[in-house]
Amino acid sequence: MVRGKDYSQKEIKYIEKYWGIKSIKEIAFGLNRSRESIKQKAKRLKLGGILNADEYLSANQIGQILGKQAKTIVEWVKNKGLKGKYKIMAQGKEKGVWRIKLDDLMKWLKNNQKWYDARKIIPYSLGTEPKWLREKRASDRKQWKRKFERWTRREEELLYNMHMNGKPYKELMKIFDRSYDSIEKKLKRIRDRKTVIFSKG
16 A cells, blocks of 8 residues: 655646545546545545545434434434444444445435435535535525425415325425425415415315
8 A cells, every 4th residue: 555655746646536426435546546645635635524425424424414413314214214323433322423425314305305405515516416405406496496485375285185185295396396395384374374275166
């Protein structure tokens, strides 16, 4: 393993090419360098946070990227299908950290888009920027514009009737150009209101 040697232009181009595509471990192996050396060099090259190319992320790191609390990420691991492992950080101590593979996180984010707001994810902060993530960010931005827009009586009637006739949330979100949370909260308010009775059909 190379130690203390300046990086050649070829090595720098290699890091710039694969940062965010390969893990730090893979880049280090390809250049016969230590992972810490790769992290420091990438930082000096201003390629973004070291999270961009690391293979594993902690619940806290993921929370920072997504604008969520770490406990929310842990909840996803325990109850919503996100793959993760709890690693004890010191022998004889119970305190540890949840570790989630970047690939597993990306797959989960793609298949569970209702649970987060992509506007909060800075482009390439996850090391990659797939088409589905760009589309969700654009969709969330559009939906946010309507966040404080009042629902009309007609919209409430249509929403309620469509929901009662089995229209899934995903379709309701597209029809009304609203977020999952907005649809869910509005339906709850309609049910709680009790004075509003719409015909089914």
